[in-house]
Amino acid sequence: MKKELPKAYEPQQYEDAIYQRWEQSRFFNPDVCVKKGITDKNTPTFSIVLPPPNVTGTLHIGHAAMLAIEDVLIRYHRMKGDRTLWVPGTDHAAIATQEKVERLLWNEDQKTRHDLGRDVFLKRVEDFAQDSHDKIINQTKKMGSSLDWSREYYSLDEKRNLAVRKAFKKMYDAGLIYRGDRIVNWDPKMQSNVSDIEVVRTEEKTFFYYFQYGPFVIGTARPETKFGDKYVVMHPEDTRYAKYKHGDTFECEWINGKITATIIKDEAVDPEFGTGVMTITPWHDATDFFIADRHGLDKEQVIDLNGNLLEIAGEFAGMNILEARPKIVEKLTQKGLVVRIDEEYVSAKATNSRGGGLIEPQIMKQWWVDVKKKFVIENSQMEGIENGKEYSLQEILQHAVRSKQIEIIPERFEKQYFNWVDNLLDWCLSRQIWYGHRVPAWYHGDDVYVGVEAPEGEGWQQDSDTLDTWFSAGMFSFTPLGGVDEETDDLKNYHPTSVLETGYDILTFWVVRMIMMTTYLRGEVPFRTVYLHGLVRDEQGRKMSKSLDNIIDPLDVSAKYGTDAVRLSLLLGSAPGNDTKLSDEKIGSFRNFTNKLWNISRFTIGKVQETSYKIQKNIQLPQAHTLADQYILMKINHVVEIVTGLLESYQFSLAGEQLRDFTWGEFADWYLEIAKVEGNKSEILNYCLNNILKLWHPYMPFVTEAIWTEMYGEENLLMVERWPVFVETTTGEAQAIQEDFDTLQKIIIKIRSLRSDYKIEPRKKVSLVLNEDANNIFLLLQNNIDVLKTLARLETVEFGGKKPDGAISFVENGVEMYLNLIGVLDIEKETEHINKEIATVEPYVNSLEKKLSNTEFVHNAPAQVVEQEKKKLADAKEKLEKLHTQLIYLLTLRDF
RNA sequence: GGACUCAUAGCUCAGUUGGUUAGAGUGCCACAUUGACAUUGUGGAGGUCAGAAGUUCGACUCUUCUUGGGUCCACCA
Numbered sequence: 001m002k003k004e005l006p007k008a009y010e011p012q013q014y015e016d017a018i019y020q021r022w023e024q025s026r027f028f029n030p031d032v033c034v035k036k037g038i039t040d041k042n043t044p045t046f047s048i049v050l051p052p053p054n055v056t057g058t059l060h061i062g063h064a065a066m067l068a069i070e071d072v073l074i075r076y077h078r079m080k081g082d083r084t085l086w087v088p089g090t091d092h093a094a095i096a097t098q099e100k101v102e103r104l105l106w107n108e109d110q111k112t113r114h115d116l117g118r119d120v121f122l123k124r125v126e127d128f129a130q131d132s133h134d135k136i137i138n139q140t141k142k143m144g145s146s147l148d149w150s151r152e153y154y155s156l157d158e159k160r161n162l163a164v165r166k167a168f169k170k171m172y173d174a175g176l177i178y179r180g181d182r183i184v185n186w187d188p189k190m191q192s193n194v195s196d197i198e199v200v201r202t203e204e205k206t207f208f209y210y211f212q213y214g215p216f217v218i219g220t221a222r223p224e225t226k227f228g229d230k231y232v233v234m235h236p237e238d239t240r241y242a243k244y245k246h247g248d249t250f251e252c253e254w255i256n257g258k259i260t261a262t263i264i265k266d267e268a269v270d271p272e273f274g275t276g277v278m279t280i281t282p283w284h285d286a287t288d289f290f291i292a293d294r295h296g297l298d299k300e301q302v303i304d305l306n307g308n309l310l311e312i313a314g315e316f317a318g319m320n321i322l323e324a325r326p327k328i329v330e331k332l333t334q335k336g337l338v339v340r341i342d343e344e345y346v347s348a349k350a351t352n353s354r355g356g357g358l359i360e361p362q363i364m365k366q367w368w369v370d371v372k373k374k375f376v377i378e379n380s381q382m383e384g385i386e387n388g389k390e391y392s393l394q395e396i397l398q399h400a401v402r403s404k405q406i407e408i409i410p411e412r413f414e415k416q417y418f419n420w421v422d423n424l425l426d427w428c429l430s431r432q433i434w435y436g437h438r439v440p441a442w443y444h445g446d447d448v449y450v451g452v453e454a455p456e457g458e459g460w461q462q463d464s465d466t467l468d469t470w471f472s473a474g475m476f477s478f479t480p481l482g483g484v485d486e487e488t489d490d491l492k493n494y495h496p497t498s499v500l501e502t503g504y505d506i507l508t509f510w511v512v513r514m515i516m517m518t519t520y521l522r523g524e525v526p527f528r529t530v531y532l533h534g535l536v537r538d539e540q541g542r543k544m545s546k547s548l549d550n551i552i553d554p555l556d557v558s559a560k561y562g563t564d565a566v567r568l569s570l571l572l573g574s575a576p577g578n579d580t581k582l583s584d585e586k587i588g589s590f591r592n593f594t595n596k597l598w599n600i601s602r603f604t605i606g607k608v609q610e611t612s613y614k615i616q617k618n619i620q621l622p623q624a625h626t627l628a629d630q631y632i633l634m635k636i637n638h639v640v641e642i643v644t645g646l647l648e649s650y651q652f653s654l655a656g657e658q659l660r661d662f663t664w665g666e667f668a669d670w671y672l673e674i675a676k677v678e679g680n681k682s683e684i685l686n687y688c689l690n691n692i693l694k695l696w697h698p699y700m701p702f703v704t705e706a707i708w709t710e711m712y713g714e715e716n717l718l719m720v721e722r723w724p725v726f727v728e729t730t731t732g733e734a735q736a737i738q739e740d741f742d743t744l745q746k747i748i749i750k751i752r753s754l755r756s757d758y759k760i761e762p763r764k765k766v767s768l769v770l771n772e773d774a775n776n777i778f779l780l781l782q783n784n785i786d787v788l789k790t791l792a793r794l795e796t797v798e799f800g801g802k803k804p805d806g807a808i809s810f811v812e813n814g815v816e817m818y819l820n821l822i823g824v825l826d827i828e829k830e831t832e833h834i835n836k837e838i839a840t841v842e843p844y845v846n847s848l849e850k851k852l853s854n855t856e857f858v859h860n861a862p863a864q865v866v867e868q869e870k871k872k873l874a875d876a877k878e879k880l881e882k883l884h885t886q887l888i889y890l891l892t893l894r895d896f
Numbered sequence: 897g898g899a900c901u902c903a904u905a906g907c908u909c910a911g912u913u914g915g916u917u918a919g920a921g922u923g924c925c926a927c928a929u930u931g932a933c934a935u936u937g938u939g940g941a942g943g944u945c946a947g948a949a950g951u952u953c954g955a956c957u958c959u960u961c962u963u964g965g966g967u968c969c970a971c972c973a
Contacts, residue, residue: 008934220973270972278973287971415900419969508968573909573921579966581908589922592935603932654910657920672932756939762928844917856953865915876917
């Protein structure tokens with residue numbers, strides 16, 4: 001016989017040891033499960049590749065939410081018997097990690113990466129990354145994540161690097177990757193180009209200047225770019241400027257003397273904005289760049305890569321642009337060319353989301369993915385994409401989701417997906433940072449060689465640029481399982497993966513790129529389902545950030561409340577794709593529930609051990625002896641069905657709430673209380689607890705495993721037990737049980753409520769009398785008389801009696817009942833009570849009568865609904881009648 | 897400028913093809929507590945479902961508009 005469990009669950013005493021047992025079992029690896037006969041090798045597979053956390057530090061609570069959701073899916077599928085694989089990894093996060101280390105380097109040593117040189121700097125980044133990696137892995141394990149560590153990968157390791165080089169070469173050979181001069185987002189601070197989605201725009205108040213430019217007045221927020229402006233552009237339909245013709249030239253006085261300007265008509269100009277006329281700076285503005293491109297105009301560089309003015313600026317050459325701006329305006333003022341200045345102008349300032357450098361557009365040679373170029377596909381396994389036909393990457397992206405070969409949950413994010421994909425622009429791949437995969441291109445004179453390996457011969461030099469981190473990330477559905485052009489068992493078994501679970505904030509960064517890269521390289525989708533979760537915010541709904549000091553560290557709260565409580569607080573009370581608010585209080589309330597489950601188990605096990613019954617692990621549906629037994633067995637079966645359905649449809653919050661309501665509300669508050677009365681329930685208690693632990697395991701792996709160990713010993717792991725199976729029953733039977741139990745519950749609650757209203761001491765027992773028309777529930781109450789008496793604290797129950805003097809009446813299921821409260825009945829109070837109840841029932845009856853007398857309702861509504869309403873009316877009327885009788889009785893009493 | 901999303905009890909949220917006297921958790925109030933449960937139990941108060949119009953026999957649910965939060969996209973100099 002085992003020892004009694006401790007009174008309270010202390011997570012710290014169990015969690016680490018349990019995780020170790022899981023790891024030592026090696027059951028996180030599906031191959032081991034098959035080998036040990038736990039999983040059948042012919043069952044379906046279920047696979048997830050963990051979105052690899054960036055090695056930029058430690059995990060935040062958002063990662064913990066991601067781990068919790070994925071672990072629920074994984075543990076559920078593993079228990080269901082699927083060959084279940086969850087692959088861990090970490091991401092080098094090129095730009096983010098380099099920026100972080102550069103910042104540290106500057107703060108600690110006041111040095112830049114250039115002071116150290118490429119090799120030394122990279123060593124420093126790698127050390128930092130390694131340190132981050134180790135912390136992240138520890139945290140991930142602490143959260144209970146059942147990841148297959150034998151398959152762990154790093155986005156910058158040798159295998160992933162080979163995949164990057166192969167993919168690049170393949171796409172280059174197909175003409176999908178090209179090198180070209182385009183306008184890019186240059187960050188002078190980081191000395192790198194960044195992609196459009198890495199740029200954030202914030203509104204900022206600036207001055208907006210109106211300058212005289214020949215016969216025109218032009219507006220600009222950036223006078224420092226205007227040196228080279230020699231084209232003046234207006235809308236072709238703008239009647240104000242109809243007399244000027246496209247291509248006309250004129251001479252005018254400008255910043256550094258006379259220039260010749262050319263008139264250009266282009267629809268990109270908004271006649272409503274400013275004066276409807278502008279000059280363009282194609283080298284430093286994207287709009288201007290495209291205008292210049294359309295008309296074949298000259299492009300001249302004005303600002304260098306450090307943000308300083310070039311020779312073209314004359315006396316301002318070498319000056320930083322921000323320093324030069326007021327001086328240029330001053331000079332133009334002296335020349336009488338400033339018309340006016342709008343000081344309240346709001347413009348969108350572009351900054352690098354990593355590091356915050358001010359973006360200065362520049363024309364530069366970079367590597368790009370051409371998303372619109374058609375290519376002949378040869379490896380397609382996708383429906384609707386035929387081999388030998390031509391498609392562009394963009395078309396395949398559209399098709400994959402439109403044809404539902406990839407399902408996005410919640411569905412509304414499909415709109416965001418298409419909004420992005422339909423307007424897709426070429427993807428700029430190259431970055432001038434050092435940390436990351438190198439562009440696999442080599443130069444020798446004017447020759448460019450793109451390949452997996454460096455070319456033979458002297459004098460070749462590798463491109464110094466690195467690749468956008470999302471280029472390698474775009475292959476993460478398959479590179480952890482096998483390489484490009486390589487068929488491994490893992491790829492055969494686990495790819496496409498079942499679901500990509502990630503935050504909605506990286507739908508465009510990552511999800512789109514994964515679909516693009518994988519459909520091209522493998523001819524199949526990377527995953528079947530995309531499940532997007534929301535962001536975790538603080539209790540006031542703000543984003544968590546260091547500056548607000550509102551960060552909740554998963555390790556802190558895990559130590560304080562236990563990992564299971566943290567997981568529950570992240571899983572419950574949130575909807576897919578919606579942000580959730582988290583607070584200490586919320587986690588605390590789930591810690592309470594964890595402890596409740598512990599005590600439920602403690603009591604249940606104790607109860608069973610009082611009898612000669614021996615606890616079983618594999619237990620069939622037991623025989624019910626009482627209504628309560630029938631009820632709880634029916635209920636647990638029902639919960640299995642509901643929870644399984646909700647998990648299958650990714651409704652983690654609802655599934656958890658259903659389980660909690662069942663466990664706390666039905667099982668603990670009712671069934672266990674009844675079990676104390678009825679006794680002799682070892683088998684059913686064993687059955688219930690067994691199933692409850694299994695159902696909770698995906699949500700609360702530690703406490704359930706700890707209890708399981710107490711019940712069945714160290715040699716059994718709940719983690720690989722079989723998920724409960726829903727048993728088909730006749731619905732009529734279940735409904736009858738439900739109705740009977742409902743009636744019993746309602747009577748007990750009513751009596752408790754009356755006792756509370758009349759301030760009857762909990763210890764004091766009272767008597768219940770049911771009048772003579774109690775036939776319909778006579779048997780029900782007779783059969784459950786002990787339960788009724790104990791839970792409602794009744795001395796006696798008398799059937800078919802008359803109303804005792806001084807008793808209060810109530811109606812339940814059409815039966816009038818009297819609670820004998822001799823000496824405590826307060827006529828005034830009771831009158832008030834009844835009146836209050838009448839006041840709620842009367843309008844209800846009226847509304848039902850009105851509804852049913854409405855012939856349109858009776859004709860148009862389905863017969864079933866009409867019947868339902870009729871029954872409601874009959875019940876309510878009966879109740880109202882009895883309330884009136886009671887009221888009259890009270891009035892006669894008062895008259896005495 | 898184009899979209900998306902949210903608005904239900906003090907707080908956090910359910911409410912899935914339109915038919916409920918609108919629910920839960922938490923907080924609050926009252927009572928109880930050697931009892932599996934420091935972290936418990938029982939009971940209670942608390943909502944014109946943001947506002948307006950429409951469709952319908954019937955709207956928290958569908959449509960349109962308004963108001964107020966949040967988010968994404970976009971080359972307004």
